[in-house]
Amino acid sequence: MRLFFTFLLVTFCLNLSWGQQHNTSKTYVAPTDAKVQAKLAQWQDLKFGLFMHWGTYSQWGIVESWSICPEDEGWTQRRGPYASDYNTYKKAYENIRTEFNPVKFNPEKWVMAAKAAGMKYMVFTTKHHDGFAMFDTKESDYKITDPKTAFAANPRSNITKEVFNAFRKENFLLGTYFSKPDWHNENYWWPYFPPKDRNVNYDPAKYPERWQKFKNFTYNQISELMSGYGPVDILWLDGGWVRPKNTIDPSVDWQKAITFEQDIDMARIAKMAREKQPGLIVVDRTVAGEFENYTTPEHTVPDQPLDHPWETCMTMGDSWSYVPNDKYKSTNQLIQLLVKIVSRGGNFLLNIGPSPEGDWAPDAYQRLEQIGNWMNVNGEGIYNSRSVAPYAYKNIYYTQSKDQSVIYAYYLSDKEQVNLPATLEIPLDKINQVKKVSLLGSPEKLKWQYQGNKLRVQIPGKLQKNNNLKQAAGFKIEY
Known part of the structure; x- marks a missing residue:
């Protein structure tokens, strides 16, 4: 099956990392919890972190999640033998898990390369918008540990736990990426209606019981991640269209398309998460307010320092997730980005997409080694620095x-x-x-x-x- 999708590379990898840019919130509300303030200050001193987008989509070497989103955008286009019919494609996409078997998965190899590069924290995609959980959730069978998934029989099948344990042993701060929208869940994309775009496909105000079920589902999955995976430092929430309607910025195109109230009750989620993980940094990205403890300009370096904590997230290659023969930024580009970001008081979260086999491309290891060589000489002006x-x-x-x-x-x-x-x-x-x-x-x-x-x-x-x-x-x- 994977051979069918090799030809997607030329047309599909272009602009994947740029297509889903997220605008930075215009206002910032500083946290008042002393433990959160302390953790945020600790995080700001680290400066350099690792991001990893990984899921079943890597098997086909396509953009993460977005090909099942019925929007007419460059990064959402379907290609391959099932592309002509949406329902057939989505069914085939959700069946990728029967092929996804990353037998080379070795997080200890990743952590040593990241540590040698001078990285100090890590954010891992526990669940992207497609709803496939890279952890052993009890809320869904669409997960890495379910018997239908090829990797389920592997003793390290609970990938999130294995990744967290490996990086924690080397004293990395740990971040849990979690998508608020879930395009697999029947209470977000209700099968009664066809999905129209990235948003919920029914009016939550008209069907409050269904929306409440989705809120509980989200709450319960985050609770699992906050209680069953050891100490966690950052809850990094993506999918900013799931938000209270009164927070929409009408000057942002993708926010103008949010038709319905999609309040997920962040106060309830944050309260629970911090009871389990005191001092937890919560990043409800693009939703300005008390639950966006730092902002996340994507593929962007501000011209001037910002007046609040922030982090540029960016891909090492052209794509967030694995694409065969991806083109990686040069070591020069990456070090210059690091210096420019830190000079403006920010952190640099650099993404690498693991392959279907469970490893990184040789170019990624080479870049990290070369960055590490530079950091060994010059890191004293990077860590713990100020603009x-x-x-x-x-x-x-x-x-x-x-x-x-x-x-x-x-x-x-x-x-x-x-x-x-x-x-x-x-x-x-x-x-x-x-x-x-x-x-x-x-x-x-x-x-x-x-x-x-x-x-x-x-x-x-x-x-x-x-x-x-x-x-x-x-x-x-x-x-």
């Missing part, structure tokens, strides 16, 4: 230590090898004096002059070229 004006100057990006005694200036290279100028000019704002300037990873003493809010650093000839510096050079400025 500092002027934030950026040409190809130089700034961070600051928490105690405000050090500024780090990262000189980004457009090539893998860094070539430095003989004199590097680094503008600095509101600094009385500079005590010491050094190049991270180099024992060479640097000569410098600070005058008129500008630091001029003299670069010795042997450091200008052939200096073994890759991607970006980090200058440590103590003042």
Whole structure:
């Protein structure tokens, strides 16, 4: 069956990661719970995390969930032998689980690669919009551990538990991605009506008992994840169209299409989740208010620091989920993204989609290894850092230590090898004096002059070229 879908690559992988962009909420409400505040502060210091989109859709190498959504968008189009009839396609899609058998699944391999890259937290897709649970839910038989699923007989079939246990052992903060909409559940897409788009296909106000069943279903599944999988740090909720109608932003196209009230009762969910997981960060993304503890600009790096905690989520390849022969961003691109995001006070959540066999592509491991090599030299200006004006100057990006005694200036290279100028000019704002300037990873003493809010650093000839510096050079400025 998988061979039928190999040809989808050329047309289907294009723009997959860009098609479902989520707008960032315009307002922010800071949490008042002291434990949540502390966990949020801890998370902000970590800066670099791993995201993983993985489900039965990986078997066909197609976009996650969206091909069963009856919307006429580039990323929702159906292709393959069942594409001509929606109901036939959806039935075949839901039957992918009989093929999905990731026998190479080894989360310990993933965690060691992520740790070596300098990642400090992880968010895993426990359930995407299609409703297939990558955990042993008691609320549905559409799950990885059900006997109809090929992987169910494997002793590690409860994939979410195995992933969480592996990453927890290496002291990662753990995030549970969970989709609020569930396109498999009969109380979200009621079979009596055909689905029209991504939204609920009936009016919850007209059928309140049915909607209440869906609310209870959602509550119960989240309760399972909060009580049966050890300590969890982040509840990362996707599907922002499931929201109170009074929170809709009419300036956002996809929110204008929300016809019905879809209040899932986040107060009840958050209360339960935090009783089980004290200090839990809740990210009800794009739904501004007390349950969006940080915002999640998707494939976007803000031009200026934001006035609240935030995280850019982005794919390493072109797609969120596995696509054969996906094109991965270069190490240069990834490190520059990390530096730019951190210079504006954000975190970088970098996504890798595991294959149907349960492993990452060799390119993904290579990128992580190279990022790790760079972080081993330059990470001190990334972790626990803060944004500092002027934030950026040409190809130089700034961070600051928490105690405000050090500024780090990262000189980004457009090539893998860094070539430095003989004199590097680094503008600095509101600094009385500079005590010491050094190049991270180099024992060479640097000569410098600070005058008129500008630091001029003299670069010795042997450091200008052939200096073994890759991607970006980090200058440590103590003042």
